[in-house]
Amino acid sequence: MDEIYKEYNGSIPEKLIGDVKKEVSKVKVTKVQLKEILDRVKKEYEAALISPGEAIGIITAESFGEPATQMTLNVKHFAGVAEMQVTSGLPRLIEIFDASKSIKTPSMEVYLKPEYNKDPAKVRKIASQIKESTLGDISTEFTIDITTMNVKVVIDKTKLKDLGITEDTLVKILKESIKGGVQVRLNKNEIVLKGKESDLHELYVLKEKAKAAFIKGVKEISYVLPVKRDNEFIILTSGSNLKEVMAVKEVDTRRTVTNDIHEIYSVFGVEAARQSIIDESTKVIQNQGLDINIRHIMFIADVMTSNGVIMGITRSGITGGKESVLARASFETPIKHIIGAALRGEEDYLNSVVENVILNQPVPLGTGLPKLIINSMNKKEKEKEK
Amino acid sequence: MTDVFLDEKYLGKIEDKKEFIERLKKERREKLFLSTLNFYYNAEFDELYLNVCDGRARRPLIVVENGKSRLTAEHINRLLNDEIAWGDLIKEGSIEYLDAGEEENSLTALTESDLTSEHTHLELGAITILGLTTSLVPYANYDAAARLNGGSKNQKHALGLYLANYLLRMDTDVSMLHYPQMPMVKSFMADVSKYSKHPSGFNVVIAEMCYEGYNMEDAIVFNKSSVERGLARSTYFRPYTIEELRYSGGLMDEIGIPNKEVKGYRTEKDYRYLENDGIVYTGQKLKAEDVIIGKTSPPRFLGEMEEFSFSVSIRRESSAVVKHGEAGTVDMVVLTENEEGNKLVQARLRDQRIPEVGDKFTSRHGQKGVIGLAAPSVDLPFSGSGISPDIIHSPHSIPNRMTVSHLIEILAGKVGGLSGRFVDGTTFDAEPEKNLRQELLDLGFRDDGTEIMYNGVTGERYKVRIYIGNMYYLKLKHMVANKLHARASGRIQLLTRQPIEGRSKGGGLRLGEMEKDCLVAHGASLLLKERFDSDKTVIHVCENCGLLAVNDSFRSRQYCTRCGDNVEINAVELSYAFKLLLDELKSMCINPKLMLGDKY
Numbered sequence: 001m002d003e004i005y006k007e008y009n010g011s012i013p014e015k016l017i018g019d020v021k022k023e024v025s026k027v028k029v030t031k032v033q034l035k036e037i038l039d040r041v042k043k044e045y046e047a048a049l050i051s052p053g054e055a056i057g058i059i060t061a062e063s064f065g066e067p068a069t070q071m072t073l074n075v076k077h078f079a080g081v082a083e084m085q086v087t088s089g090l091p092r093l094i095e096i097f098d099a100s101k102s103i104k105t106p107s108m109e110v111y112l113k114p115e116y117n118k119d120p121a122k123v124r125k126i127a128s129q130i131k132e133s134t135l136g137d138i139s140t141e142f143t144i145d146i147t148t149m150n151v152k153v154v155i156d157k158t159k160l161k162d163l164g165i166t167e168d169t170l171v172k173i174l175k176e177s178i179k180g181g182v183q184v185r186l187n188k189n190e191i192v193l194k195g196k197e198s199d200l201h202e203l204y205v206l207k208e209k210a211k212a213a214f215i216k217g218v219k220e221i222s223y224v225l226p227v228k229r230d231n232e233f234i235i236l237t238s239g240s241n242l243k244e245v246m247a248v249k250e251v252d253t254r255r256t257v258t259n260d261i262h263e264i265y266s267v268f269g270v271e272a273a274r275q276s277i278i279d280e281s282t283k284v285i286q287n288q289g290l291d292i293n294i295r296h297i298m299f300i301a302d303v304m305t306s307n308g309v310i311m312g313i314t315r316s317g318i319t320g321g322k323e324s325v326l327a328r329a330s331f332e333t334p335i336k337h338i339i340g341a342a343l344r345g346e347e348d349y350l351n352s353v354v355e356n357v358i359l360n361q362p363v364p365l366g367t368g369l370p371k372l373i374i375n376s377m378n379k380k381e382k383e384k385e386k
Numbered sequence: 387m388t389d390v391f392l393d394e395k396y397l398g399k400i401e402d403k404k405e406f407i408e409r410l411k412k413e414r415r416e417k418l419f420l421s422t423l424n425f426y427y428n429a430e431f432d433e434l435y436l437n438v439c440d441g442r443a444r445r446p447l448i449v450v451e452n453g454k455s456r457l458t459a460e461h462i463n464r465l466l467n468d469e470i471a472w473g474d475l476i477k478e479g480s481i482e483y484l485d486a487g488e489e490e491n492s493l494t495a496l497t498e499s500d501l502t503s504e505h506t507h508l509e510l511g512a513i514t515i516l517g518l519t520t521s522l523v524p525y526a527n528y529d530a531a532a533r534l535n536g537g538s539k540n541q542k543h544a545l546g547l548y549l550a551n552y553l554l555r556m557d558t559d560v561s562m563l564h565y566p567q568m569p570m571v572k573s574f575m576a577d578v579s580k581y582s583k584h585p586s587g588f589n590v591v592i593a594e595m596c597y598e599g600y601n602m603e604d605a606i607v608f609n610k611s612s613v614e615r616g617l618a619r620s621t622y623f624r625p626y627t628i629e630e631l632r633y634s635g636g637l638m639d640e641i642g643i644p645n646k647e648v649k650g651y652r653t654e655k656d657y658r659y660l661e662n663d664g665i666v667y668t669g670q671k672l673k674a675e676d677v678i679i680g681k682t683s684p685p686r687f688l689g690e691m692e693e694f695s696f697s698v699s700i701r702r703e704s705s706a707v708v709k710h711g712e713a714g715t716v717d718m719v720v721l722t723e724n725e726e727g728n729k730l731v732q733a734r735l736r737d738q739r740i741p742e743v744g745d746k747f748t749s750r751h752g753q754k755g756v757i758g759l760a761a762p763s764v765d766l767p768f769s770g771s772g773i774s775p776d777i778i779h780s781p782h783s784i785p786n787r788m789t790v791s792h793l794i795e796i797l798a799g800k801v802g803g804l805s806g807r808f809v810d811g812t813t814f815d816a817e818p819e820k821n822l823r824q825e826l827l828d829l830g831f832r833d834d835g836t837e838i839m840y841n842g843v844t845g846e847r848y849k850v851r852i853y854i855g856n857m858y859y860l861k862l863k864h865m866v867a868n869k870l871h872a873r874a875s876g877r878i879q880l881l882t883r884q885p886i887e888g889r890s891k892g893g894g895l896r897l898g899e900m901e902k903d904c905l906v907a908h909g910a911s912l913l914l915k916e917r918f919d920s921d922k923t924v925i926h927v928c929e930n931c932g933l934l935a936v937n938d939s940f941r942s943r944q945y946c947t948r949c950g951d952n953v954e955i956n957a958v959e960l961s962y963a964f965k966l967l968l969d970e971l972k973s974m975c976i977n978p979k980l981m982l983g984d985k986y
Contacts, residue, residue: 057909344975353906360918360961366909 004031008038012045055353060296067290068093085238086259092284094259096277099304099312103260106240111255117232126250127224128162129217135174136211138163139191143253144203150194151207157189163216167191169269170215177213182206196218218244242267261310270305277301277310324348326355388432393439403427403434410436415449415479426487435487438580444483445514446476447494455498455508456480484973508942512814513574521575523750524798524811526790533789536752544748544860545620552804556625556720556732561739561863563588564619569750569858570802573796574812587860589803592796593767593775593839593852594784597759605758606747607778613741617776618861622737622868624714626706628679630729639704641665641731646680649705652677657705665731666716673713673927678733679706706733710892711870713737722927737867745864747859751792753783754862759931767839767852774842775854792857796821797835799856804829849910869897882923883962894920921962932979934968956982 005017024034025215050056058360070187087095087104095103103173110130116122126224136142141154160170167186176186183194223238235281240258245251246267258264259280265273278294278301285292303318304311315332322328325341325348340346341386350356362368388403389396400406407427413418424442426435430806449456459482465471468654475481484492484507492506496515501508513521519538526534545563549555552562566585569576576582597607609617630639642664643657656677665681672678682701708714714737716798724730739745742758747753766774784792795811801822802809808818822864823833831837836851871889879886883892897917906944928935930948930953935946937957958980971978 053909055907055909058903062903062907088393095920124702315962338971338976342971347981357902357906357914357918358961359964360915360922360959360968364911365906366911367913368909368911 001031001034003032004038008042010089012038012042016041017147020190025291053217053364053366055365056299058353060299061297063292063296064093064333065148065287067288067292071290088284088287090322093281095293096281096284097300097304099310099317101262106220106258106260106263108235108237108240108242108245108258109235109256110235111252112232112234112250114232114238115251116250117234117252120226120228120233121382123226123233123235125162126248127226130221130237130245130248131224132217132219132221132239133163133215134211135213135215138215142207142211144207146200146203148194149203150192151203151210153191153193153210154189155191165216167226173215174210174213175295177215178210221245240324265310268312270308273310274305322352324350324352324355326350327352330358388427388434390434390436392436394435397436400434403432407434415482421476421482422481424485424486424488425491427491437485437487442485442487444485446481446483446510447492448510449480449482450495450501450505450508451672453501453503453505455501457508457742459746475919493563511574513812515738518575518579521813522573522579522581523791523813524569524571524573524809525794525816526813528786528790528794528814529751533752533787536754537750540748540752540754540862541586541750541860543862543864545863548586549583550584552623553718556627556734557623558625559623561620561622561865563861564616564621567858568808570856571798571809571858573812574810574815585859589799589856590617590776590859591773592749592855592859592939593766593777594779594793594796595839595848596782597761597766597778598779600759600761601755601778601780602782604753604755604780606755606780607766608741608757608760609763609776610760611763612776613760614637618745618747618859620739620743620861621740622714622763622865623717623734624709624737625711625732625734626678627682628706628731629724630681630731631683632728633684639681639683639730640701641679641681642727644703644705644973645701647700648682648703649685652703652705656707665719665721667732668716670718670720671714672708672735674708674710674855676708677705677706678716678735679731681705708735710890711867737865739865741861742866744870746862746864747777748862749779749792749795749857749859751789751795752787753789755779756782757865758972764840764842767848768842769837769839769852769854773854777857777859793853794822794859795821796853796855797826799858800831801825801829802836802855803856804831806959808810831890878921883923885920892955918961922959923962923965924957924959925965926955926957927982928979929956929982932964932981933977958982 001312005021008017017038017233018035024037028140029037055203066288068090073095085105086092086107088154091104110124111117112126135153138312139153140156140158141152143152143154144150145152155167155170160167165173171184171191174193175182178193181196183192185192185194186302193206193210195202218241220239220241222235225236226233227236230233240260240263242256242258242260242263246253246256257276259276261276261280264276278297281297281300282294285297300313304313313319315328319331320328322331325337325346329337329341348355350359351363351364353365356363356368387399387401388406390398390400407425410423410425414423424437424444426437427433428435457475461470461475461480465475465970472481476483494507494509495502496509496512498508509515516526516536519541520534522541523529523534523537526537526889529537546566548560549557549561551678552560563586565588567588568585568588569587572581596602599637613619628641630641632638643660643662644651644710646654659670659672660677660680666672666678681704683704685854686702692704711955712735714735717734717736719734720730722730722731722732732927741747741760743757743760746754746756763774764862764870766778767775783789795933796813797819798809798817805825809822826835827833832851834853835855837855839846839854840846841853873885873894874890876894877886878884878890887893902914902918905917906945926935926937926944927933928948928949931946933946933948935944936956937944944949944955946953946955968978968980
């Protein structure tokens with residue numbers, strides 16, 4: 001049996017052979033039948049292959065472009081339901097394909113390990129641990145006392161309790177996180193901050209500084225929302241910090257994701273980033289009720305990540321990396337490219353589509369792809385050559 | 387203390403603004419000379435603006451006092467008996483005009499039943515919320531707002547009797563409908579605006595059904611026999627103007643039949659319809675490119691050299707010619723002078739437009755469409771009584787647009803046509819559908835407006851009953867005859883050698899960026915090349931330096947101006963636009979070299 005499989009190695013991808021193996025093992029099959037099966041699989045596989053010279057790039061572009069024209073308008077909103085405000089539709093799609101470094105609404109879907117994800121109270125507690133808390137979040141009042149030249153902060157005790165911190169530890173934390181020789185001391189319900197300098201402006205700066213002072217949680221995570229999904233509770237966040245969230249012991253690191261592709265790239269590498277591009281764009285498209293074949297999305301993701309780094313489809317990314325001067329010039333900032341080409345003495349081999357359209361030559365695609373090879377030597381000359 | 391302004395000028399202060407305003411109101415309602423006064427109290431700044439100036443848009447409203455309208459049933463009766471008129475109502479103070487400012491301080495009820503003691507005014511009628519054209523739409527309160535917008539916009543494009551003195555005028559691009567009719571289902575506004583004096587449509591028998599797919603996607607099927615009987619015919623007018631201009635140096639244009647020596651002389655045949663004064667005679671039928679008014683102009687630029695040369699005396703041809711793709715009969719010729727005292731000749735062409743496939747029509751409900759087929763009436767469905775429709779409109783145009791008024795008008799039109807009367811379809815105030823149905827039943831028809839009909843081609847009875855009735859239709863000014871355009875070869879631009887743009891000049895149709903992408907996506911590489919061949923040229927390239935070489939086809943010799951003729955020079959075929967790009971790069975001190983390779 002294995003010999004037969006080996007025979008098809010190379011003509012059918014390994015994964016398909018594996019699939020066939022799995023299915024065949026469930027039933028009894030003779031060698032002749034197996035061969036028949038594999039032959040048919042091979043036929044189907046070959047029929048599904050794209051023929052050489054197919055303009056997959058443009059077909060992908062058109063497959064995205066056509067439905068994208070309908071996207072702007074029909075935005076669905078779920079009124080009344082607590083939802084995270086996430087960029088969607090065309091702006092998000094542009095964000096993904098441009099591979100922009102700072103996305104508008106970074107957010108995470110934090111999955112928890114099975115033992116923690118059933119009890120909503122527990123989940124809420126974990127969520128509040130993940131959330132970045134500042135002094136401003138847990139206090140009710142900030143006052144500047146001009147007579148003593150210090151800042152007084154009234155602490156909300158219930159919020160403090162939720163975080164599981166005592167007032168003494170809070171003082172300790174504050175001493176660490178507010179830098180610049182600031183004195184922190186506890187006075188009944190208040191925390192009194194006293195800066196080095198004693199002019200009013202400095203005091204005001206100190207107050208703002210104190211408001212943003214980090215107390216507990218994961219940085220960047222500004223908002224958390226526990227949500228029930230299927231049979232478990234997950235935590236949606238606004239703001240993203242994959243590395244540190246995964247360090248929290250209750251978090252299921254295998255399923256937790258962020259929508260920041262660059263962050264995924266830096267944490268998991270380029271393959272994960274590719275998958276993330278696919279997932280994120282699929283999400284947008286499905287959200288809009290559109291249907292674009294996954295292969296187009298995969299193709300774009302492949303192109304964007306094939307260099308080992310994420311490259312956006314911009315003039316500084318993929319398009320700007322094109323070999324042909326004319327192709328680059330016809331996309332954006334033509335003068336810059338032409339002058340640059342002149343300075344460097346670039347050559348254009350007219351290998352792709354745009355250049356040939358400009359020159360009115362057949363484009364090297366479809367019917368324009370095949371070339372004629374003629375052996376210009378006749379028989380006698382050939383023999384001489386030998 | 388409240389500041390008072392009259393026409394934006396400071397007047398003074400008042401103490402009791404409430405009493406002052408009440409008095410103003412009272413005085414205005416009692417004395418006619420104050421009736422143009424409007425006032426607006428701005429509570430935020432405690433300022434009172436009185437306005438009597440020109441240019442304020444004002445509208446009439448019924449005055450309400452203590453929750454009761456001052457216009458009573460008695461007034462109406464006296465109005466109907468011609469005992470009083472509109473002006474008396476204003477004089478009496480039961481109707482007053484408000485401007486935009488005073489409306490801010492008033493509360494207006496839409497109907498009398500809405501009145502409370504808070505209200506200060508009452509609308510004259512619910513229909514006043516609509517504009518002129520929108521209130522012409524019958525049963526508009528059964529319509530979606532978007533369709534109403536479209537419907538009233540379409541009415542502005544309708545052909546009709548736009549002016550009574552059209553025969554004396556030289557309007558550009560206008561049409562006259564031949565037999566405009568009053569709509570059978572009319573609205574209150576039709577009476578007010580004297581629509582019967584200048585109607586812009588015609589009543590047709592319309593059936594809501596599909597016809598062999600010729601009325602899908604908003605197309606309509608026309609009854610060819612109705613068209614031959616004169617349905618929806620119109621005349622299109624187009625004036626041609628020529629001025630005899632004076633130039634510096636005592637030179638001037640000359641209207642007349644041009645000499646054969648004239649530069650740009652057409653053929654003798656083109657001038658054959660001109661009389662001795664160089665102008666066509668009325669009643670002559672002209673085709674495209676025929677000369678209407680002959681004219682010659684002095685040469686354009688007088689260079690130093692040319693002053694002595696022979697060619698100076700040669701004048702230019704500058705006649706008025708019937709536009710590309712147009713034709714018609716000379717309707718009127720006018721000889722006059724313009725403001726500068728130059729001789730001015732105008733000739734108006736008239737062209738009868740019979741409805742044809744592609745002409746645009748609409749009902750008054752935003753259901754516009756173009757003719758998809760003009761079928762002879764023998765092929766059209768007919769009812770038991772032998773009626774076949776003038777227009778077949780597709781029922782698929784109805785559900786998602788929700789133009790219920792379109793359907794009601796058909797029913798109302800049927801009642802009107804059968805009983806020989808006008809039906810009042812005024813929005814909010816129309817004859818109710820229920821009554822119309824009853825009347826239709828009494829007339830011996832089904833009350834839902836459907837009829838059993840027969841296939842005109844096979845004679846078979848349709849399995850379903852067809853909704854058929856009468857309706858007011860409009861012919862819109864967009865006619866294919868003015869839009870049809872195709873070109874094989876023709877004029878090109880001097881700079882790029884690509885076809886010129888625009889229908890009037892016989893230009894090309896652009897195959898754009900996205901259309902190009904479609905051909906690429908299909909892999910139709912050679913077809914794509916052929917489509918972009920409009921500016922292809924053969925250029926000779928010096929293989930040594932990569933620049934353009936000179937091709938002396940006289941001596942059949944090629945040489946490079948830099949490398950001489952001892953180098954290999956080859957011809958390549960490419961787009962002229964690219965050659966132009968190379969030239970422009972060179973002009974910017976960038977030296978693009980062409981390196982030739984084998985084609986295959």
